Amino acid sequence: MSHRLESMVVRHTFRLPVPDGPAGEGGAAARQFDAALMSVGFKLSAGVLERLSGLSGETVRATAVRTLATVRELVGDHVRHNVYFIDFPANVPDTVDFWMRCITEALADDGAHDRTLAQLTAGVVDLLTLPGYGRYRHAFAEMLAAHEELIAAAGDRMTVLHPGGPLEDEVTALYLALAGSAAPLGEQALSDLGELAGHRVDGPQPGAIPVRENRAVVNRARLDAGADLLLDTVTDVLRLACALSDGDVTLAQPTRFRAFPRPVRRALLAGLDAVVAASPAKLADVAAHREPFKRLGERLHPHEYPRRPHAAEVFAVARGEREAPSLDSRVEEALGANDVTAAVRLLSAAPGKLFRALDRLLRACATQEQREAVVAAAEATAGQVAGRVLLSVREHLQNRRPEGGGERRVFVNRLGGAWVAADTRPPLPAAECGRLIAVLDAESARRLPDPGHLLIDPAVLDVALPLSGRATSAGLGVLPRGSLSPVDGELLRFFVHWKQTERNTDFDLSALMLDESYRTISWLSYTALTDVGGEHSGDITEAPEGASEFINLRLDAVRGTFIVPQVNIFSGEGFEEVEESFFGFMLRDGEQAGRPFEPRTVRMKSDLRGPGRVALPLAFLRGADGRWRAKWLHLHLRGTPGANRVEGNRVSVAVLLRGVVERDYLTVRHLADLMGRRAATVTRWDGATVPAGPVTYLGLERPEGLHPHSRVVTPGNLRDLIPA
Known part of the structure; x- marks a missing residue:
């Protein structure tokens, strides 16, 4: 059980608890441990190396085995990633040529000849009936032998494991943080x-x-x-x-x-x-x-x-045998009678409900006196509202267009299910809206702790705050819905892996390319294996032992403004039913070859869990400067019970994407600005120089060498930034 808890601490904090074992000469084993970690994109900090070097070699090796298993699963390297086309991304055939080859092979197969000939006569051939389609045609070891070893590059991901305290202390701290x-x-x-x-x-x-x-x-x-x-x-x-x-x-x-x-x-x-x-x-x-x-x-x-x-x-x-009118029903009764003042008076006893209803209350106001009552109630009760509600209402108000209506609204439920509806709401009064935003900012700033010396990595400023339900998925390098993060690399490669539980299950990895107006330009999928700048690794139609699909893209050759990877369930079990499923992407330099899956190049890997039959983990946006950035979606479309394809959902995907891209999410930048008003010093981290004293650090990863009394906020504990 202690090993499970240790793994949990590493996954959540990237801290390695102090191993329990005798002192010794573990330096050589520690260096071997570090080298093994580097092969999957992780590394021991200097502090961890020093600590392990003072333990016995046996203790270090046991720690290495456990930790390697944990980080390999984090990055998706705990399974075998084979591909249908053994040379992928080289030598991927034209789609029609490939299908014709499969048909030719079926006609030469005694067991499939008559069935295939009958389908050809009828004019429609079912690919799934062809013996050469949809199943691996070579062993995993054969695929590995066909690819050169990856040559390390400066841009490869390297996630540092930092020294932790005793396991009991680390487990307690993690429990308190999560609870x-x-x-x-x-x-x-x-x-x-x-x-x-x-x-x-x-x-x-x-x-x-x-x-x-x-x-x-x-x-x-x-x-x-x-x-x-x-x-x-x-x-x-x-x-x-x-x-x-x-x-x-x-x-x-x-x-x-x-x-x-x-x-x-x-x-x-x-x-x-x-x-x-x-x-x-x-x-x-x-x-x-x-x-x-x-x-x-x-x-x-x-x-x-x-x-x-x-x-x-x-x-x-x-059972309806006793009356107990709810606050909501009494508020509805007051609003039904156009008595906004009475509704405000009722809601003042439940400040959280009052703040969630501010938009509706202001729209219901018929007089300036009523609008004043709404804002005054908010000002009086702001101190009793949860910090997450304050920030959620702030984000809502900053997205209310002054002209009102005329646009579409994107709705996302707790499970990531998404849909779109027309926005028919009238505008909010600008003066009252401005006053409310000022109240929200003042109350949020009051609750934030004094940061002292505030050290900020600029790369974290566009990360969205995790304010709603499942705004993220479990995994590595995953950011909340609405976040923006830079994409630095020449080759972008998506991957999906799934393993069915009982029924044959076919997941299809696809990528949709859109122009600046969200119109379809092209796509890559099992129906379009190649396109300008990209290749698909081939369709796998069942996964009793697990299966993987990949899409490779050369970013400088991609046409359009948006790249939207998606996972469609063609048949079989859903995302909640399969034994395992995850999605991710890798970035490589233009000359890096290597195997189809290389853990050192993985920038993100997230579990695929949620409703619906189409998953949209994130999208990629090309800016005016030509640089690409990732926009995190974490959305699911209902899709159809079977045969979901990128061609069939491209309109829905474009509408959803537009709603997320054009929404103004509340990000770390907002809270950093509020904290900066109270900070003694604010420094933008240059990636090299670490201050000598304690700091409050906001960044994507914890730098080495921070003072031990520093407060560190990274995406792994971003929720700690939300005021209580």
Whole structure:
């Protein structure tokens, strides 16, 4: 178990906990460890090398085996990446020529001849029936032998592993950071939090757990350990029941509650009873989740516990046997009567709801007096609103066009599902909108800590703040939705890998090229294996042992302004059903050959998890200066049950891309500017000179040599930047 926790710390922090072992002469083993790490794009810091050199060689080697397994999985090097065309990206044939070759081979195959001839006579040939199509035609070792070894280049990725403290201290710090996060966690991080919580039930706890999903998984661990539960609403109990049933703690998807043992039923009913007894008004929360509460009541049997009468009231409200008007219903009643002032008065008791409703309230105002009441209420209650809500409303207001309407809005749910609708909202009044933005900025600045010496890597300034649901996916080098990051390289190569669980599954990697007006220029896919500047590695149609597809692009030859890689599910299991699936991209210098997959050149690798049958991880934008940058999407389209292809969804993709590209996301730059107002010194990091004293560092990666008392914020803990 300690090895799993150590791996978790490395994945989340790029810190290597102090290995537990005897002193010795481990210098040679440490250098071998460092060399092995460099082959997959990682490196030990000077501090880690020095520490390992003082341990026994056996301890260092055991640490190396565990750490290498962790980082290889992070970068996607834990699986075999074969290609259909053995020489890829060289000698990729023309698509029609390749199909004709497959047909010719099928006609020469006794087992496929009659079937293929019949299809030719009918005028339509199903590629999947051709024996030479869609399956690897050579072994992995044969493919490796066909490629030269990668020659290292200055532009290769090198991720440094920094020295950590004792494992127990590192695990505690990681638990506190995840549990106390002000932003929602992704699926993998939430799972990690649940495991960490089980190990830290009796240890230090965060001062607050502001995200309700986080509280649910922590409560599950506390319930298993017999510790007191952290509950202050009836919905906390509902989320805990979902966690105990391995369901969706965000409540976005229905959960099938399992049959709970009696001790668990007693604990859940006791929690509900205590919450309602302390504040009967919280019964109003039941209406928002009436159906899940009814189904939970069927599992908890509250009638068997007459000592918990307040818990029974929860289910009476869910069944409609008792009235408990919710705040939302009373606000709707006031707005239905055009009484904005009354609605504001009601919402002032729930500042978070008030701030989320500011746009609607201002649009409903008929008089200046009502508009003044809305802004005054926001000014009076801003100090009681969660920092993430403040920033989310700030981003919303800065995207409200003064003229109003006439544009399309992109909606993204918690799971990354996306859709587009016309924006028919009238404009917001400019004066009140400006006052609200000033309130939001002032309150956010007040909560930010004094940074002292603020050291900023300019490359991080365009990284978006993780303000919503699954704004990122688990992986390496992944940034939140809306982020921009530079692309420095001449060869861009996408890859997808998947392994089916039970059914034959065909994922198709494609890339769509668009012009500055978001019109289609061309694409690369299994139906278009080559194009100016690019090649596809060939279609693989099943993955019982895992399969990979690649697209290679020479950026100086790409036509158009946008490159949109996508993964289409042609048939079989979905992204949530396959045993494993991930996407990523590599960057190489023009003369770097090497194998199709080279871990040192991987810049990003992210898990593919989400709804729908089409995944859009990110896009690439060519700027006015000719330089390319990545724009992070993390979106999914519903697609069709089968046969999804780039040709069929290019209009939807273009509309979604336009919505994301033209949206003004709130980035690290915003909070850096607010922090800079309080900083004693602000320095732009030049990539070389590290100040001698403690700093607050904002950057993409932690530099070596920072003072040990420095506060470091990188994409791995970007959520820590969001004020409480």
